[in-house]
Amino acid sequence: MTVATPPPxxxxxxxxxxxxAKLFPNIWSGILTVVLVPILLYLVYRTALFVFVNADWExxxxxxxxxxxxxxxxxxxWRLVAQIFLFALALGVGAGTASATARDRALQAGLAYRPRxxxxxxxxxxxxxxxxxxxxxxxxxxxxxxxxxxAVALAIIGLQSYRLxxxxxxxxxxxxxxxxxxxxxxxxxxxxxxxxxxxMVVGVxxxxxxxxxxxxxxxxxWALKTxxxxxxxxxxxxxxxxxxxxxxxxxxxxxLHLTLWVSALAIVLSFPIGLFLALxxxxxxxxxxxxxxxxxxxxxxxxxxxxxxxxxYVLGFMLPAGTTLSSISRAIAAMTLFTAAYVAEIVRxxxxxxxxxxxxxxxxxxxxxxSVMRLIVLPQALRAVIPAMVGQFISLFKDSSLLSIIAIxxxxxxxxxxxxxxxxxxxxxxxxxxxxxxxxxAFAYAMSRESQRLEGRLxxxxx
Amino acid sequence: MTSPPxxxxxxxxxRNIRFLRILGQVLAVVLAFLVLRWLAGNLTGNLDxxxxxxxxxxxxxxxxxxxxxxxxxxxxxxxTSMVLVGVLNTFLAGFFGILIALALGLVVGxxxxxxxxxxxxxxxVYVEFFRNIPPLVIIIFFAAALFTxxxxxNLREAILVGLPGSDSKLLILSNDQWGIPGFTGGRNWxxxxxxxGVGFVLAVVVWAWRTSVNDRTGKPHHxxxxxxxxxxxxxxxxxxxxxxxxxxxxxxxxxxRRLIVGGFAMNWGFMSLTAALGLYTASHVGExxxxxxxxxxxxQNEASSALALSGFQRYRFVVLPQALRIAIPPIIxxxxxxxxxxxxxxxxxxxxxxxxxxxxxGNGRPALQSIVVMxxxxxxxxxxxxxxxxxxxxxxxxxxx
Numbered sequence: 001m002t003v004a005t006p007p008p009x010x011x012x013x014x015x016x017x018x019x020x021a022k023l024f025p026n027i028w029s030g031i032l033t034v035v036l037v038p039i040l041l042y043l044v045y046r047t048a049l050f051v052f053v054n055a056d057w058e059x060x061x062x063x064x065x066x067x068x069x070x071x072x073x074x075x076x077x078w079r080l081v082a083q084i085f086l087f088a089l090a091l092g093v094g095a096g097t098a099s100a101t102a103r104d105r106a107l108q109a110g111l112a113y114r115p116r117x118x119x120x121x122x123x124x125x126x127x128x129x130x131x132x133x134x135x136x137x138x139x140x141x142x143x144x145x146x147x148x149x150x151a152v153a154l155a156i157i158g159l160q161s162y163r164l165x166x167x168x169x170x171x172x173x174x175x176x177x178x179x180x181x182x183x184x185x186x187x188x189x190x191x192x193x194x195x196x197x198x199x200m201v202v203g204v205x206x207x208x209x210x211x212x213x214x215x216x217x218x219x220x221x222w223a224l225k226t227x228x229x230x231x232x233x234x235x236x237x238x239x240x241x242x243x244x245x246x247x248x249x250x251x252x253x254x255x256l257h258l259t260l261w262v263s264a265l266a267i268v269l270s271f272p273i274g275l276f277l278a279l280x281x282x283x284x285x286x287x288x289x290x291x292x293x294x295x296x297x298x299x300x301x302x303x304x305x306x307x308x309x310x311x312x313y314v315l316g317f318m319l320p321a322g323t324t325l326s327s328i329s330r331a332i333a334a335m336t337l338f339t340a341a342y343v344a345e346i347v348r349x350x351x352x353x354x355x356x357x358x359x360x361x362x363x364x365x366x367x368x369x370x371s372v373m374r375l376i377v378l379p380q381a382l383r384a385v386i387p388a389m390v391g392q393f394i395s396l397f398k399d400s401s402l403l404s405i406i407a408i409x410x411x412x413x414x415x416x417x418x419x420x421x422x423x424x425x426x427x428x429x430x431x432x433x434x435x436x437x438x439x440x441x442a443f444a445y446a447m448s449r450e451s452q453r454l455e456g457r458l459x460x461x462x463x
Numbered sequence: 464m465t466s467p468p469x470x471x472x473x474x475x476x477x478r479n480i481r482f483l484r485i486l487g488q489v490l491a492v493v494l495a496f497l498v499l500r501w502l503a504g505n506l507t508g509n510l511d512x513x514x515x516x517x518x519x520x521x522x523x524x525x526x527x528x529x530x531x532x533x534x535x536x537x538x539x540x541x542x543t544s545m546v547l548v549g550v551l552n553t554f555l556a557g558f559f560g561i562l563i564a565l566a567l568g569l570v571v572g573x574x575x576x577x578x579x580x581x582x583x584x585x586x587x588v589y590v591e592f593f594r595n596i597p598p599l600v601i602i603i604f605f606a607a608a609l610f611t612x613x614x615x616x617n618l619r620e621a622i623l624v625g626l627p628g629s630d631s632k633l634l635i636l637s638n639d640q641w642g643i644p645g646f647t648g649g650r651n652w653x654x655x656x657x658x659x660g661v662g663f664v665l666a667v668v669v670w671a672w673r674t675s676v677n678d679r680t681g682k683p684h685h686x687x688x689x690x691x692x693x694x695x696x697x698x699x700x701x702x703x704x705x706x707x708x709x710x711x712x713x714x715x716x717x718x719x720r721r722l723i724v725g726g727f728a729m730n731w732g733f734m735s736l737t738a739a740l741g742l743y744t745a746s747h748v749g750e751x752x753x754x755x756x757x758x759x760x761x762x763q764n765e766a767s768s769a770l771a772l773s774g775f776q777r778y779r780f781v782v783l784p785q786a787l788r789i790a791i792p793p794i795i796x797x798x799x800x801x802x803x804x805x806x807x808x809x810x811x812x813x814x815x816x817x818x819x820x821x822x823x824x825g826n827g828r829p830a831l832q833s834i835v836v837m838x839x840x841x842x843x844x845x846x847x848x849x850x851x852x853x854x855x856x857x858x859x860x861x862x863x864x
Contacts, residue, residue, distance in 0.1 A: 022580035029579040036581055280491075287488035291495055301845035302838045303806040305817055309837075313830035317509040318502040398597035405599075405810055412600060429607040437600050444595035 059428035060435045061138045063418045070254025070409050079187045079248060080257065081147055086183035088151035090176045092158020097172030100162045124449060131442035174205040189247020195240035199233045206232040251326035254409035256439060262410065263397040266335040274343025281344065282351055299341035304399050307334040312406050331403050342392055350385035351377065383458065390451035394444050412436055521828050528826055530814045532730045534722065542823065549816030550840055556736050556815055557802040563741025564801060568748025575753045586749065593746035599807050601743055605735035606811040610638045619720045631713035635723055641734065642714025645727030655701055655708035662697030666690045732813030736805060744801045748794055755790035756782065788859045795852045802844050816840050
């Protein structure tokens with residue numbers, strides 16, 4: 001016997017009802033709407049007038065390359081293209097592996113898994129996509145189109161890692177890390193200490209691969225792991241001492257390329273320092289706690305620009321005579337030391353949010369303090385601080401504009417080159433600023449959306 | 464025959480937790496000391512070779528440059544007075560920036576929760592727009608698009624808005640400086656300031672008295688009315704007794720029409736900096752306000768409706784007191800950020816402490832010491848605001864058993 005179910009009541013309001021409910025809910029609100037609509041229309045009209053009629057976008061159009069890569073040597077441009085391609089591939093592999101991991105977990109938990117659709121990706125990153133489209137609109141040659149198409153194609157190829165069986169997840173992550181390092185070094189070159197960075201990634205990879213292999217626990221595994229790490233390090237070193245490709249060091253980077261890298265490097269480098277500071281501040285050893293607290297509070301009490309000044313004017317004197325550091329290296333050092341204090345506070349928040357029962361349970365199992373830290377506290381605390389870390393990264397990304405004050409030509413700073421050109425000495429200042437603002441906005445907005453999404457997902461307890 | 468005493472079980476030092484704790488701390492301190500000594504050793508060595516000192520004697524030597532928009536500043540006066548000017552300008556930018564940020568932030572935060580779709584969407588767009596652009600870009604945009612390359616004429620042909628029926632000007636607009644009416648202190652203005660301070664203390668005492676009356680008898684306290692009444696009364700009496708300690712001052716162009724004299728003159732750097740920082744920080748304050756109102760449990764709203772409180776009463780007596788408890792600490796933090804961000808004034812040549820320090824270093828003053836002085840100034844600001852935050856936090860803490 002079937003019971004006739006009535007169709008669910010529609011929750012959406014029809015046009016007129018919607019307008020009445022949302023725009024004229026009461027008399028004051030109605031008046032507000034009536035006042036706001038003409039103001040809003042006027043603002044939209046003025047903005048449209050500026051963007052489409054009055055603004056002279058020639059300064060942006062002719063200097064697009066300058067905005068993107070600044071004074072990066074033009075004959076080395078292929079390195080940047082290679083970097084974009086490698087990163088697109090890494091991004092694809094990472095996204096594919098992440099989705100596959102989420103799918104595995106959902107299946108394990110017996111939940112339905114909805115794969116990501118193109119639409120959801122577009123919605124999540126629409127600001128970045130819009131920025132790329134603006135860039136393509138301004139592009140005067142066909143190269144940028146080819147680069148973007150190639151990057152998209154490579155990202156799609158990378159996404160196929162989604163189809164790999166479960167046992168290949170680790171390889172997916174390792175491949176992504178390798179591609180990221182390779183992308184960095186295709187620009188910076190493989191000379192000097194570049195092998196160390198690669199050795200670290202390969203070492204971690206060798207470590208985790210041996211960890212997942214089926215060998216009885218005990219000293220045997222430790223020995224195997226050590227051997228794997230040492231051997232991989234030696235191999236990397238040997239490869240790098242044979243393949244020495246000189247590159248373009250970051251002293252010569254500028255434009256948006258530099259902005260992105262400076263923020264990425266500062267957050268990556270500041271993380272270990274911040275983690276250590278947070279642990280020291282939470283330590284039961286008074287001397288350690290005091291040192292960490294003093295550092296954190298001193299740094300948080302002064303503006304970033306004062307540290308950049310210190311780096312610019314004083315840091316050189318604090319190193320042994322004869323050491324020369326480029327102004328970009330000094331700025332990265334200043335930003336790293338600055339961010340470390342903020343990262344420390346974020347991590348401390350994560351540590352404090354952990355119920356004390358977790359630590360007690362670890363102690364009850366007979367784990368030593370370092371083991372409790374490594375196996376119980378840090379994995380949970382660090383996961384909890386991911387959204388806040390993204391927030392800190394956004395703020396670092398915005399703060400990197402301060403480098404223009406100390407005459408470093410990052411995304412905002414390249415304007416000084418453009419307005420030194422005879423054609424744009426007194427014109428188009430507003431136009432270039434709007435373009436720069438849109439660029440910063442697109443990245444910061446996409447990241448803040450991602451951070452909100454992560455926050456929501458972490459709150460539900462999986463992801 | 465007595466058995467020998469049992470051997471004292473001694474824990475070896477590498478397993479003795481007390482020893483390890485001391486060792487850890489000694490190591491940390493020694494390591495920190497060594498790093499600092501290495502840096503300081505390099506520093507003194509390098510400076511010695513260049514015949515540069517580490518003393519702060521430069522503070523009493525002449526500044527040697529003219530501070531923009533401050534014709535009364537004598538370049539021969541010592542660096543300390545330059546620092547004071549910088550501190551004052553930092554304070555001014557921070558103060559007005561905070562005013563804009565708080566007022567606008569409150570409006571934006573409440574608007575985001577409005578039942579009116581248009582208002583809520585506009586507030587959302589505002590927040591998402593301003594909080595994702597670096598403040599420096601906003602500052603430079605105002606400076607370039609509004610002033611340097613903006614629509615206003617230069618000060619010689621400034622737009623003058625006169626006060627009807629007199630020669631005085633209400634408003635002077637140019638691409639360089641804006642002038643609005645202000646106050647200028649007469650002979651007795653210091654005495655008047657003291658009287659105002661005393662009046663404020665008295666008003667606070669009256670406030671406390673009314674609170675205690677309300678606590679004891681349950682009569683309405685009317686604290687705010689009493690407070691303002693006492694303050695205004697004392698201010699009026701003081702003003703009359705001192706025979707006009709201050710007077711209105713109207714802005715005017717100087718003889719050579721290069722500066723605005725009188726009134727409250729704002730230069731382009733100041734206006735770009737305060738407006739931009741105010742708008743930027745307002746987006747953060749708005750989010751805090753919205754979050755804190757949302758954080759008040761729904762039940763509180765429903766309970767006040769059940770008590771038949773009106774909409775205003777519900778907000779005034781139930782929702783806002785609880786929302787403010789959550790909102791005020793992060794808002795004070797945002798104010799602290801704004802004060803630190805006034806250091807970006809150096810990009811628009813506004814003579815706050817960072818810009819002056821940069822100029823001073825460019826004029827050959829020792830860099831390290833100048834930057835240390837600047838950092839101490841910011842630390843003093845930060846510390847003051849943190850102290851305020853602590854006091855507020857203590858007052859706001861829920862009193863529980």
